[in-house]
Amino acid sequence: MKGLPPVLITAIVLVAGFALCAMQFPNIASTRVVGNLLTDNAFLGIVATGMTFVIISGGIDLSVGSVIGFTTVFVALAIERWGVPPLVAFTAILLLSAGFGAAMGAVIHVFDLPPFIVTLAGMFLARGASFLLSTESVPITAPVYSTVSDFALRMPGGGRLTAIAIIMLVIVIGGALLLHLTRFGANVYALGGSRATASLMGVAVGKMTVKIYMLSSLLAGIAGIVFSFYTSAGYSLSAVGVELDTIAAVVIGGTLLTGGQGSVIGTFLGVLIQGLIQTYINFDGTLSSWWTKIATGILLFAFIALQQGLVALARRPVRKSAGATS
Amino acid sequence: MTALLPRRGLAQILALIVILAVDRVVSPQFFDLRLQDGRLFGSLIDVLNRGTPVALLSLGMVLVIATRGIDLSVGAVMAISGAIAASLADSHGLPIVLGAALGAGLVCGLWNGFLVAVLGMQPIVATLILMVAGRGIAQLITEGRIVTFSSPDLVWLGNGAVLGLPVPVAIALGMLILTGAVVRGSALGLLIEATGGNARASELAGVGTRAMILSVYVWCGVCAALAGVIAAADIMGADANNAGLWLELDAILAVVIGGTSLFGGRFSLVLAVLGALIIQTMNTGILLSGYPPEFNLLVKAVVVLAVLLLQSPKFAGIAGTAARLRRSKA
Numbered sequence: 001m002k003g004l005p006p007v008l009i010t011a012i013v014l015v016a017g018f019a020l021c022a023m024q025f026p027n028i029a030s031t032r033v034v035g036n037l038l039t040d041n042a043f044l045g046i047v048a049t050g051m052t053f054v055i056i057s058g059g060i061d062l063s064v065g066s067v068i069g070f071t072t073v074f075v076a077l078a079i080e081r082w083g084v085p086p087l088v089a090f091t092a093i094l095l096l097s098a099g100f101g102a103a104m105g106a107v108i109h110v111f112d113l114p115p116f117i118v119t120l121a122g123m124f125l126a127r128g129a130s131f132l133l134s135t136e137s138v139p140i141t142a143p144v145y146s147t148v149s150d151f152a153l154r155m156p157g158g159g160r161l162t163a164i165a166i167i168m169l170v171i172v173i174g175g176a177l178l179l180h181l182t183r184f185g186a187n188v189y190a191l192g193g194s195r196a197t198a199s200l201m202g203v204a205v206g207k208m209t210v211k212i213y214m215l216s217s218l219l220a221g222i223a224g225i226v227f228s229f230y231t232s233a234g235y236s237l238s239a240v241g242v243e244l245d246t247i248a249a250v251v252i253g254g255t256l257l258t259g260g261q262g263s264v265i266g267t268f269l270g271v272l273i274q275g276l277i278q279t280y281i282n283f284d285g286t287l288s289s290w291w292t293k294i295a296t297g298i299l300l301f302a303f304i305a306l307q308q309g310l311v312a313l314a315r316r317p318v319r320k321s322a323g324a325t326s
Numbered sequence: 327m328t329a330l331l332p333r334r335g336l337a338q339i340l341a342l343i344v345i346l347a348v349d350r351v352v353s354p355q356f357f358d359l360r361l362q363d364g365r366l367f368g369s370l371i372d373v374l375n376r377g378t379p380v381a382l383l384s385l386g387m388v389l390v391i392a393t394r395g396i397d398l399s400v401g402a403v404m405a406i407s408g409a410i411a412a413s414l415a416d417s418h419g420l421p422i423v424l425g426a427a428l429g430a431g432l433v434c435g436l437w438n439g440f441l442v443a444v445l446g447m448q449p450i451v452a453t454l455i456l457m458v459a460g461r462g463i464a465q466l467i468t469e470g471r472i473v474t475f476s477s478p479d480l481v482w483l484g485n486g487a488v489l490g491l492p493v494p495v496a497i498a499l500g501m502l503i504l505t506g507a508v509v510r511g512s513a514l515g516l517l518i519e520a521t522g523g524n525a526r527a528s529e530l531a532g533v534g535t536r537a538m539i540l541s542v543y544v545w546c547g548v549c550a551a552l553a554g555v556i557a558a559a560d561i562m563g564a565d566a567n568n569a570g571l572w573l574e575l576d577a578i579l580a581v582v583i584g585g586t587s588l589f590g591g592r593f594s595l596v597l598a599v600l601g602a603l604i605i606q607t608m609n610t611g612i613l614l615s616g617y618p619p620e621f622n623l624l625v626k627a628v629v630v631l632a633v634l635l636l637q638s639p640k641f642a643g644i645a646g647t648a649a650r651l652r653r654s655k656a
Contacts (some may be wrong), residue, residue: 060450114588114632116396116450120575121630128623135620244458257451290465290566297459304451 006254031159050219058259065242066126076234101217105210122124192259377606381575386546395449402460404554404570410630412564433549439540464566483560522590551602
């Protein structure tokens with residue numbers, strides 16, 4: 001009972017959606033389109049992996065979009081203006097974002113505050129800090145960037161599996177292993193199930209909270225670097241609203257927003273569904289991009305209503321058997 | 327429990343006075359007021375005028391939060407109602423425009439309330455749906471363009487004056503009095519607080535908690551729609567992408583600054599509006615000081631954290647222990 005049915009439903013929606021799109025536009029069913037789908041949504045997949053951990057643990061992280069924005073600006077300025085070698089800049093920003101996440105986790109745990117409002121403050125802080133660094137878009141011309149964007153594995157059919165898509169796939173697989181096979185992952189589920197119970201079972205709740213938000217911000221930092229590879233620029237307004245897309249992807253992937261249930265694979269499928277909607281709209285050409293939002297909203301509603309139904313179904317037999325025994 | 331100025335509002339009033347004083351230092355003409363064409367002008371009036379949308383949003387939001395809920399969709403609802411008002415303004419009279427726009431807000435509120443009260447969804451999740459889809463719907467109405475209008479009636483709503491006050495300020499004041507009269511003039515406010523304090527216990531005690539929750543979301547939707555109409559009237563157009571963007575966060579912030587607990591159970595309308603004014607006074611002060619407006623977000627973040635820490639029972643506990651330790655040492 002690790003939330004397999006919702007994941008299956010997400011998979012079915014994705015396959016059915018892809019089949020429908022392919023029927024209307026046969027060109028969609030090509031490795032080129034799939035390769036682009038993975039590349040265009042690479043940063044979303046990475047950040048959504050981190051969000052999955054946070055949401056399963058019963059929290060939420062609204063700061064991820066701002067952390068991505070801050071990262072792109074920081075990396076661009078460090079490489080282009082301050083003359084820092086790219087690898088040093090990457091290390092610095094990853095340490096910085098991990099520290100940022102750890103601080104949010106610590107505030108949430110120590111002061112017993114709702115994650116929603118603490119990460120909201122974090123969102124303001126990170127966005128404000130990136131505005132302070134630079135309000136202009138800073139192009140990145142370092143040779144690493146052209147090397148990385150030129151690198152791609154050829155897939156049969158002419159599709160390109162780009163470097164950033166590979167990074168995303170590695171992180172998704174790593175995240176899935178971390179969540180499903182390790183003690184850390186088990187603790188994340190325990191926290192989301194019930195904080196008090198987890199604490200009584202010997203889970204170090206405080207340490208776990210700090211680690212979970214640290215992981216989320218760290219992945220947001222990596223997503224920011226990937227985003228800067230994707231756009232070859234740093235801009236303080238990049239990735240505005242990504243936190244919503246991310247949460248939507250996690251929910252569509254079958255993760256319960258109340259915590260305790262979910263999977264990284266489901267989240268990955270959720271990201272692909274959102275990407276598929278975008279691809280369909282691009283292929284159609286007559287629909288405006290705001291249909292993406294409406295379609296995402298409808299999917300969100302469908303999945304949440306479904307979860308609500310499943311939860312209600314799961315509760316009913318328990319009540320009956322309790323009545324029978326008494 | 328007086329509805330006017332409870333004693334716990336002292337901190338907020340002091341904060342506002344301090345920020346006003348800082349603004350006065352930054353800009354010596356801050357308190358200057360002059361009457362021109364039957365309307366007052368000056369930085370203070372500007373603060374009130376600019377603060378109106380968030381003040382209206384916080385009026386609805388504070389009731390929602392009092393029931394232990396939250397409404398993330400208010401910014402999107404503003405975009406929808408603004409889009410409707412702008413599209414109808416040049417072809418229909420003001421009553422129809424207002425009716426349609428506020429009606430849309432009512433429907434949005436009903437939808438949110440239905441999801442929370444009837445389907446039992448978590449408020450954050452339930453209102454997230456409309457937050458994501460709402461802007462798309464607004465784009466659908468404006469067909470992706472920025473719709474402008476020139477109807478003098480609607481423009482008056484955003485730029486006119488009543489008794490020297492800008493119309494938006496008068497509307498916000500009217501809404502504050504109306505909301506206050508309804509919830510504090512009757513037992514309604516108490517029932518809302520009871521619902522937020524413990525929904526199950528209130529239900530057993532005979533409070534219609536579902537009706538309470540449904541009605542606060544509806545009111546929140548209507549307030550958001552009104553804010554959307556005023557925002558559209560102010561710029562004489564509707565921009566579905568940017569109208570009310572991130573204002574839901576400002577509204578939540580205003581409510582939190584106003585001392586209303588996010589865990590429900592108690593609320594103050596006046597202090598929530600005061601919170602909105604504090605935010606706007608800070609914004610205006612930063613603008614006047616010549617610092618880049620980017621500082622806004624940083625300052626807001628620091629203020630949120632400070633207010634949260636002060637509200638946190640844990641912090642009070644730690645501070646109390648520290649004080650006791652210091653006293654025992656002395």
